[in-house]
Amino acid sequence: MLLKPKLHYFFHLLILMIFCSASGQDVSLYRQFNGRYDFTFVGNTLNPLENSYQPVPTILTSSSATLALTPSDVIESAYLYWAGCGTGDFNVKLNNVDIVPDRTFSIIQTSSNLPHFSAFSDVTSLVQSTGNGTYTLSDLDLTSLITRYYGNRTNFAGWALIVVYKNNALPLNQLNIYDGLQGVPNEINILLDNLNVIDNQDAKIGFLAWEGDENIRVSENLFINSALIGNPPLNPANNAFNGTNSSTNSSVLYNMDLDIYNVENNIRIGDTEATIRLTSGQDFVMINAIVTKFNSQLPDATVTFGNYSLDCNVREIPIEYSVNNFNATNPLPANTSISVYANGILVGTNVTPAILQIGDSVTLTQTITIPAEIPNAFTLQIVVDEIGAVTELFENNNSDAIIINLLVSPPFNHLPTLETCNLGLNPVYFDFSDYEDAVKTRPSQIVTFHENASDAALGINSITNTTNYYTAQLPKVIFVRIEDQNCFSVTSVLLQTKNCPPIVYNAVSANGDSMNDTFHIEGLYDIFVNFKLYVYNRWGKEVWSGDNATPEWDGFIKDGIGSKQAPDGTYFYILYLNDPDYPKPLNGYLYLNH
Structure with a gap:
């Protein structure tokens, strides 16, 4: 007897999938948001029908979906995922803007040795500028692969936007995005870490999954912390991934799922992690992204510079700064780390001395020493909780920096004597x-x-x-x-x-007119106190000698009989200054007339 076409496809797929396994990339934390945040899914399939029920292999190259946030919702981030059969089409368009991936994922269905892919791109700026409205993904063309994958009934393609938005009316939440590409059957376990649950009210978890089939529900169960969950009638507990979209309540999102579950009863206050377990006895499901939103009250450590003092030529600087926990919903623990950097070099550490309650601040002082290799003008930065030991409401406001110019004595030119x-x-x-x-x-x-x-x-x-x-x-x-x-x-x-060189006036007119009456040497007496001066006639006979205690020569022959005048004429002198700066005697001629 002949089977009807769609039943033939069903049983053909069943045979292929029962023993199916896959290898890919483990789902892990990609990004965390702390504050008044929530998320939504936007996306669409490129399958015109579920692949198990296509009479002929068919796939689209574009599809559209609508983003409809409230006026008070402010888009914080938007991430585009697209996926399909094959090794990947990594050149697509979103609203006619060319998109290439920031990251890619791949997985091989080992029983058929057929690869599948997923790609990721941060499209925050595009979505922020566009806002609400229709988003169309195009140029995702897997047409050439459909016939090959149709025999395995894993021919599919689709896309999704995970949109994170902020609204001041929301409670304080911790929102985590995990991604990778892991496949089922038969069972996978995914650990969702880095949680900080303080209230399970309105706790929810969202899944972006590919290739789920509505009418394949063999042991297809989703467990959160060992508890089976569902969202009937859209997502029955025994058919978690069935081509549905929780955001639009659609059940025709063929071979992909954008599902959001309330998990208030599956998460506990104080939890720091949760375990996801997915089983499937037949359906080949690929988990691409998981988003969690839990109410979370957190501290918010900030730091601000206060006073500092500089002294000339001193590289030790007393600084003052304040560690604050102002925009917070939980106390900041004592011993939160503080690091001080000069041009990126660690020059000091500290810790908060006590718990900072919400709205509190503490002012701290310490003296730092600037190493000699740091220039006189540098950036001084203080970072609180640099090592990330404390989970905070905001992780990008933990530092403050200022420019400091050390005081140094001004340069000068050296002066000669x-x-x-x-x-x-x-x-x-x-x-x-x-x-x-x-x-x-x-x-x-x-x-x-x-x-x-x-x-x-x-x-x-x-x-x-x-x-x-x-x-x-x-x-x-x-x-x-x-x-x-x-x-x-x-x-x-x-x-x-x-002692400057003496000036010799070598013309003597000893006629008593008070002009040049003596052999005058300026700068000699009382300066070169050990000088000796000798005068010789033209035949070399000494006619006079004197020193610092002797008056200047007046033209008379020393030791002559009576007051004998030296005759007019030319004479020769030798002057011994007896000064270390003038080791050689000075000599020359002088002219005498009466």
């Missing part, structure tokens, strides 16, 4: 007014001169007369203070005299 000629018994005056500009490296610097280092450091008792400065103490150190708007430097300059 200022020397002037020794005037013997006469006072000596110094002009160092041009050193004000000479010491500067920037025009804005302020320069003052001081007689001692203490006054220079304090910036008091500055020298006002720098053009004609007199001091009886020589050599003398003058201290120079260079200031900028933050710091100062102190350098010094040495004032000293030197």
Whole structure:
């Protein structure tokens, strides 16, 4: 006897699927949201009929679905998944915008050795800009594969949007998105971790699954924490994945499921994980994504910089900051970690000293040392709960940063010793007014001169007369203070005299007119106190000698009989200064007339 076509397909599929197994990627946590969040599914199949009942193999290349949030719902994130038979079509369009995947998944039905695929793309910006309305996925073309997969009755394609939205009227929830690609039969177990359940009211779980068949319900059960769940009449407890959409109450989402279950009675306050178990004695079901939403009250650690103080040339900085738990619904535990960074280098750690209740804040102080390799201008950042030990309402607001410029003494030019000629018994005056500009490296610097280092450091008792400065103490150190708007430097300059070469006036007219009456050498007496001077006539005979205790030569022959005048003419002198700066004698001619 001949079977009717659809029964023939059914039993053909049954034979293929009973011993079917699959390999893929384990479903695991992808993203977590903490706050006033909820989610919805939007999507559609590309199968015009359930594949078990298609009289001929057929598939579409596009389909549409509608997003209809309330006016107060604000789209936070939107994720597009698309899937089908084959190794993958990874160039599709959503509302005529080209989409390529951020991630891909693959699975092989090992009994038939046929691959299937899924792809993921973050389309948040597109959905946020579009908002409510019709979404059309197109260019998903698996036409060439349908005949091959039709024999196995796993010819399918479809797409879905998981839309996460925020609404201030919602309670505080923790929303987790898990994804991967795991296939059944006969049984899979998926651990949903990173939960923080404080209230099971309105707790729900959503599934994005592929290739479920309405009329294949052999041991097809869904368990949450060992409890069998269902959502009749749309999802009977013995037929969890049957081509339905809980968001639209549709039962013609052929070979894919967008199902949401209330699990208030299946999750307990305090749970940090849940176990999903799916059994299927026949139907080849692929789990692509799971979304959980549980009421969750959490702390929200933030940190804000307060005061800090800087001292010149000091790399130890006392800082003040506040750790807050303002926008929170639960206390922040004591010993929550605090990390301090300078240009990304860890320079300090701390912990909160006590529990911070909702709305509380604690101000902490500590001194950090900036390593020498950090430049004077750097970014100082404080991070609270960096290691993520505390699950928070918001995980992206845990740091604060400021730019710090260390105070350093201003640079300056080194000043040479200022020397002037020794005037013997006469006072000596110094002009160092041009050193004000000479010491500067920037025009804005302020320069003052001081007689001692203490006054220079304090910036008091500055020298006002720098053009004609007199001091009886020589050599003398003058201290120079260079200031900028933050710091100062102190350098010094040495004032000293030197024995300048004497000036010889070599014309002597010893006629008593008070002009050039003696052999005058300027800068000699009382300066070169050990000098010796000798005068010789043209035949080399010494006619006179003298030293610091002898008057200048007046033209008379020393040790002559009576007051014998030297005759007019040219004479020769030798001057021994007996000074270390002038080791060689000075000599020359002088001219005498009466």
